[in-house]
Amino acid sequence: MQSEIIYQTSEEIEYDPIQKAYVVKSMTANYSMNQTMEGQMVIGIQGTTSGSGSLRETYGEGEHPIKILEKPSETILMLQTETKEKKWANYHQTASAEFAGTESESWQDGPTGFWPKNIALTKEEIKSDRIKGRRVMQTTSEFGTKGELVIEFEYELK
Numbered sequence: 001m002q003s004e005i006i007y008q009t010s011e012e013i014e015y016d017p018i019q020k021a022y023v024v025k026s027m028t029a030n031y032s033m034n035q036t037m038e039g040q041m042v043i044g045i046q047g048t049t050s051g052s053g054s055l056r057e058t059y060g061e062g063e064h065p066i067k068i069l070e071k072p073s074e075t076i077l078m079l080q081t082e083t084k085e086k087k088w089a090n091y092h093q094t095a096s097a098e099f100a101g102t103e104s105e106s107w108q109d110g111p112t113g114f115w116p117k118n119i120a121l122t123k124e125e126i127k128s129d130r131i132k133g134r135r136v137m138q139t140t141s142e143f144g145t146k147g148e149l150v151i152e153f154e155y156e157l158k
Helices: none
Strands: 002-016 021-040 044-058 066-070 075-078 089-097 101-109 118-120 130-140 146-156
Touching: 002 066, 002 146, 021 089
Parallel strands: none
Antiparallel strands: 002 021, 021 044, 021 066, 044 089, 066 075, 075 118, 089 101, 130 146
16 A cells, blocks of 8 residues: 555644633645555455645634643653544545455545654743744554655744
């Protein structure tokens, strides 16, 4: 299985003294995913899945998702912002099996991927006016496929 997923967001954040956290005021997100699978079992199998979508959301009072949470022992960056629109990516899948033919289907859903929900920031990533960092992690999918996950982030703090 080969897979490439790109999920990029641009968020406007502000400090909320009540929640003691930086919250998302608005967000623009772009997502693309391409997967190819080939295999030999009793019959040969091939398949491709692709998906993409764009989203722009503004959050009203009381619905701002938390983005950066400052705890006494650590600062947490929430990677997965819960969106109001749940199904904003369009997917298409084609699967072929030897002697069984080819089938295709399309659907809408949220972005899928193997990324963590949040990460603890290091002291080097936290400055007085910004949070900036890059992480490279090794991942394993539900199918046992190994890969590399790159997370880059930068936020201006006001």
